[in-house]
Amino acid sequence: MKIETGNVATIAYDITTAEGEIVESSDISGPIAILVGAQSMIPGLDKRLVGLDVGAEETFEIPPEEAFGTEEDAPTNVVSRAEFPKDAKLEVGQKFQANMPNGTTLTLAIREISDDTVTTAMIHPLAGKTLSVSVKIISVRAATSKETEAGRAMVTPPPPPPKK
Incomplete structure (x- = not known):
């Protein structure tokens, strides 16, 4: 079954910065199940998963605009x-x-100051960084109505494979 928007995909993954710094890895936390299209992980990842099949292994470069944004567009x-x-x-x-x-930990940058208020930009630690995401598709299935309604996968993925 190929991944389509609205499917639940269980993936093993590694996320690193362009400089090679490990951000997160399923080797540590275990595979995750995501509702594709619900932007439950990294926004730019969802569209890159569409069309992949079980067993596929891919690596994607995801620019800041499709990951954690830039300092300039921080909320x-x-x-x-x-x-x-x-x-x-x-x-x-x-x-x-x-x-x-x-x-x-977020960086807060002061954008405006008035007598009564301070407007700050909330900058994610990975803002402005291009990410490399390597994935292996473990399973794909249709989402349940409860998952679709909740906007997230509602399963516990299988434990990571044993280390060799």
């Missing part, structure tokens, strides 16, 4: 000026790190 958030220390000297362009509840 923004407006926060109260009161969230910052009163004596903080804030300047447009200033950057600082913020730890998110899920453990991810």
Whole structure:
């Protein structure tokens, strides 16, 4: 069965930066099942999976615009000026790190400052980076109605193969 948008594909994968830095690997976390077309992993990956069949092994280069974006197009958030220390000297362009509840560290860049608010861009650590994604298609199946409604695969993928 070839992958189509709306199928659930279970994949083994390696994600690296163009510089060779390992971002994530199913060798560590195990294969994942994704609802193709729901942009559940990296947006540009979904369209590259369409048409592949079980057993296919491919490597894709995914530009920043189809991965985690660029610093320039990072989403923004407006926060109260009161969230910052009163004596903080804030300047447009200033950057600082913020730890998110899920453990991810984001760079926040100040875009605008008013008397009451500060607008920051929320920059993902991989923003601006081209990614290399190697995949092996383990299985493909039609999504259930619950998966389609939820917008995600609802299965636990098989454990990774034993190391040789």
